[in-house]
Amino acid sequence: QQQRRRSEDADYLTPFEKELVLKTTILSIFSNLMWGLMNTALNTKLMAIANNDPIAIAKANSIHWSVNAALQLFISPLGAAASDTWGRKWFIAVNRLSTITYFAGCFLCKTLNHYVIACIICWGLLDPLTGAAEQASWSDVFGERPELSSRIRVKYMHMSDAVATFITPLLGAAIT
Numbered sequence: 001q002q003q004r005r006r007s008e009d010a011d012y013l014t015p016f017e018k019e020l021v022l023k024t025t026i027l028s029i030f031s032n033l034m035w036g037l038m039n040t041a042l043n044t045k046l047m048a049i050a051n052n053d054p055i056a057i058a059k060a061n062s063i064h065w066s067v068n069a070a071l072q073l074f075i076s077p078l079g080a081a082a083s084d085t086w087g088r089k090w091f092i093a094v095n096r097l098s099t100i101t102y103f104a105g106c107f108l109c110k111t112l113n114h115y116v117i118a119c120i121i122c123w124g125l126l127d128p129l130t131g132a133a134e135q136a137s138w139s140d141v142f143g144e145r146p147e148l149s150s151r152i153r154v155k156y157m158h159m160s161d162a163v164a165t166f167i168t169p170l171l172g173a174a175i176t
Contacts, residue, residue, distance in 0.1 A: 071128060076132060
């Protein structure tokens with residue numbers, strides 16, 4: 001009983017588990033800050049490309065969301081199976097490249113069609129192929145202790161959301 005409590009208690013994490021939680025928390029904070037700033041810059045650019053027509057942007061978004069959902073349905077299981085077979089680290093690295101692809105595509109887009117293509121390449125092809133590896137790596141460590149996993153995510157991961165929620169709008173407004 002005592003041993004079970006310790007395995008489910010965040011205070012009794014191994015050094016490896018503590019390092020994983022710390023790295024994941026730090027990456028999450030930077031990721032949330034980056035996405036907030038990117039959204040501010042992207043929306044400003046899309047409004048300029050679309051001649052201040054939010055309906056045109058909404059149509060472009062609905063196209064890539066639909067295509068991405070269909071592609072994700074078929075590609076995500078392939079990516080998950082491949083990361084089980086070949087290891088997680090390379091898929092996680094390629095997943096970071098998919099984000100870079102998205103940022104570069106949005107930065108370089110000159111029309112809404114370019115934006116849609118960048119979103120489909122990133123969120124319909126690359127991300128579903130590689131995105132399952134990060135969640136699977138977390139499950140590799142905490143999969144047998146789901147209650148502990150949930151408590152860790154609530155305790156540490158919401159921190160990044162809180163930081164981004166308060167800081168990103170201020171930075172975005174200043175940049176805009």
